[in-house]
Amino acid sequence: xxxxxxxxxxxxxxxxxxxxxxxxxxxxxxxxxxxxxxxxxxxxxxxxxxxxxxxxxxxxxxxxxxxxxxxxxxxxxxxxxxxxxxxxxxxxxxxxxxxxxxxxxxxxxxxxxxxxxxxxxxxxxxxxxxxxxxxxxxxxxxxxxxxxxxxxxxxxxxxxxxxxxxxxxxxxxxxxxxxxxxxxxxxxxxxxxxxxxxxxxxxxxxxxxxxxxxxxxxxxxxxxxxxxxxxxxxxxxxxxxxxxxxxxxxxxxxxxxxxxxxxxxxxxxxxxxxxxxxxxx
Amino acid sequence: xxxxxxxxxxxxxxxxxxxxxxxxxxxxxxxxxxxxxxxxxxxxxxxxxxxxxxxxxxxxxxxxxxxxxxxxxxxxxxxxxxxxxxxxxxxxxxxxxxxxxxxxxxxxxxxxxxxxxxxxxxxxxxxxxxxxxxxxxxxxxxxxxxxxxxxxxxxxxxxxxxxxxxxxxxxxxxxxxxxxxxxx
Numbered sequence: 001x002x003x004x005x006x007x008x009x010x011x012x013x014x015x016x017x018x019x020x021x022x023x024x025x026x027x028x029x030x031x032x033x034x035x036x037x038x039x040x041x042x043x044x045x046x047x048x049x050x051x052x053x054x055x056x057x058x059x060x061x062x063x064x065x066x067x068x069x070x071x072x073x074x075x076x077x078x079x080x081x082x083x084x085x086x087x088x089x090x091x092x093x094x095x096x097x098x099x100x101x102x103x104x105x106x107x108x109x110x111x112x113x114x115x116x117x118x119x120x121x122x123x124x125x126x127x128x129x130x131x132x133x134x135x136x137x138x139x140x141x142x143x144x145x146x147x148x149x150x151x152x153x154x155x156x157x158x159x160x161x162x163x164x165x166x167x168x169x170x171x172x173x174x175x176x177x178x179x180x181x182x183x184x185x186x187x188x189x190x191x192x193x194x195x196x197x198x199x200x201x202x203x204x205x206x207x208x209x210x211x212x213x214x215x216x217x218x219x220x221x222x223x224x225x226x227x228x229x230x231x232x233x234x235x236x237x238x239x240x241x242x243x244x245x246x247x248x249x250x251x252x253x254x255x256x257x258x259x260x261x262x263x264x265x266x267x268x269x270x271x272x273x274x275x276x277x278x279x280x281x
Numbered sequence: 282x283x284x285x286x287x288x289x290x291x292x293x294x295x296x297x298x299x300x301x302x303x304x305x306x307x308x309x310x311x312x313x314x315x316x317x318x319x320x321x322x323x324x325x326x327x328x329x330x331x332x333x334x335x336x337x338x339x340x341x342x343x344x345x346x347x348x349x350x351x352x353x354x355x356x357x358x359x360x361x362x363x364x365x366x367x368x369x370x371x372x373x374x375x376x377x378x379x380x381x382x383x384x385x386x387x388x389x390x391x392x393x394x395x396x397x398x399x400x401x402x403x404x405x406x407x408x409x410x411x412x413x414x415x416x417x418x419x420x421x422x423x424x425x426x427x428x429x430x431x432x433x434x435x436x437x438x439x440x441x442x443x444x445x446x447x448x449x450x451x452x453x454x455x456x457x458x459x460x461x462x463x464x465x
Contacts, residue, residue, distance in 0.1 A: 042461060044301075044443070048405050051441070059356075059410035068346045068356035068409040106355055108346035108429055118316075120428055149361045149383070149406060181454055182361050182384035184406030236462030240405050241384070242443060243457025273407045 003137035004084045005281060007093035010139065013279050014097025017143035018073060019105035021275040022065045025056060028211035029188075029274050032249040036186055036239075045244030049186075052239075052272065063106075067273045070107040071145030073098045073127040074205065080136035091129065099123040110148070130202060144209050144276040150187060150269045153179035156201055159263040165220075168193055168265050169228060175267035176232050176248065181241020184271035188212055189232065189251045192266040194258040203254040204268035209276040212250035225251045249274075288437070289337040290378050296398045298444045300451035304402065305439040310339040310381070314360055316430040317423075318368040325371065332423030332432060336376030339402075343381075344429035345419070346409070354419040354435070356409030359383040362401070366390050373397045381442055385454055395450050402442035403453075415440045 025033065033056070037049045059066040075094055079085075087093075102109060102124035111125065112118040134140075155178075157171040172191055179187070192203025215222040228251045238244020249272065258264060286294055288308035298304065311333050313321065321331050342362050346355035362369075362382030369380060370393040378399050383406040394401055404412060416435050423432040445453045 042457070044303075044457070047303075051405055051408055051411060055405075055408040055411040058414060062410065062414075063349065064352075064410040064413050065346045065356040066410055067407045068344065068358050068413075069360070070346055070356075106347045106349050108344065108355070110344075110429070122428070152361065180385060180458075181403070181406075182363065184383065234463035236458040236460065238458070238461055240403060240443070241454055241458070242403070242445075243453075243459075243461045245461060271407050 001137065002082055002084050004086055005139060006087040007085050007090055008087055009281060010090065010141065011093045011097040011100065013141060013281060014075065014094055014143060015101040015104070017141070017277040017279060018098060018101025018107065018145065021143055021145055021277045022070045022105065022107055023059050023063055025066065025273070026276055028213055030056070032212045033272060036246045036249060040239065040244050040246045042238055042244035044242050045239040045246065048239040048242065049246070065107060067147060068108055069110065069147040069149060070102070071147045071275065072111055073124060074144045074146050075127050075129045076132070076142040076144070076206065076209065077129060078132045078134045078140040080138045081133050082137040083139055094127055094129055095125040098125050098127045139281045140278065141281070142209050142276060142278045147271055147273060150179070150183040150271045153183040154204070154268045155266070156197065157265045158197065159265055161261070161263050163263060165224065167263065169224070169231070171265045172228055172251070172267050173231060173235070175269065177235055179269050180237055183269045184273070185237050185241055186239055186246045186249045186272050188249050188270045188272070188274040189228070190268040190270065191251065191253040192256070192268070193253060193264070194256040195264060197264055199256055200264040200266040201268070203256055204266035207252040207254045208268055208270050208274060209278070210252045212274065216253055218255065221253050221255060225253050285439070288339050290339060291337070292378065292398050295378050295400045296448045298400050298447055299449070300444050300447045300453040300456065302444040304442050304444060306339070306442060307438050307440070308436070310341050310435050310437055312341045312343045312433040312435060314342050314344050314430050315364050316427045317432050318365050320424055322368050322371070335372050337378050339379035339381060340372070340377060341381040341435065354413055354416050357413040357416055358409030359404040359406055362386055369393065373399050386446065391446050391450070391452065394446050395448055398448045400444060400448065401446040403445045404442050412440065
């Protein structure tokens, strides 16, 4: 059975999700942020984490975006293959949702039309959209506005297979150490291992949208997530990069098959304002 | 320690600030980020005057989100300072006394801070809603066409920042992190 969905519905949902994501943290992020206050040993670090708690309250109560960098809108669309979309071009509908969300929601327009000419598009479009065809008759939309303080500190490493798991761990620690205070710690670290050059980057980005505190279903990957979180929190960077125990709130790793000659690793760093909202239509 | 200062800031007061001080600023500060710095540099290259008096003033690296009705400004947290590193030493040599941002600076910037008795503050990244409430008024004074990147004069009250780099050459990003680093 083919199910028909109007693209207007997609526009409406994306608009709402852009506004929600920028004013309210998702429950998983809210929980790890609260836990961080108790875990932190540094007095200044605790003060900063408490300030961030207050910031979240003001953001929700007064509808002021959590962070002024309301991001470039990254959108994952999982489209069931039994869905027929009607009423216009899907890509236009997605961008229309972003346009309405960023305009009506008083969100910052941070997108420039050309990477070198750099003229602002004034409505935060276009979004970066990742499409995936999946079985079923639903459309699952994840909106993840991404700030660039942390995006700028993200890295791709094309490791040699012989470097193995230690090479991967070193790559992640190197990226986090170099990011330091610039990425607005405490951060969430999304890691993609395997695939190709571009695939590992998308895996890392998608890893950021997985709930903080959840783990990979692959036992060795789960162990690596736990070990890396502990190692990152031993780097001393701390809240705001001003010293402390809570440097990362979560390490989320996604893997994919790769080539006999390669071991691609992408580290996508996100600040504590790790925004993601998912809805299924 | 906690300190309250007013802006513009005297050179003596700037020199008395030490890395790690938690400082509340009240007074007038100015915003400028990437595009405004580029334009200011171009103006200087052409031998023109800058649209703001840098001597004794503090520049806040910030581009706000739009203000809702009856509010002076939207979310207003710091942006990464390193992107302004190329331009900062010149402005410091012209008398700029303070910078508010987040993240590491180059040696050239830190040297210029020491040379001029200036100060680099960090505001808490990602605390834009909270910081917004400490801004009492905002007025675009130059480069309006740059939108969020225009230069704004802000009136702030008890605006919370932390001294990262001081005129004695201390750098909190280095010293504080070492204190909590675990041997591995």
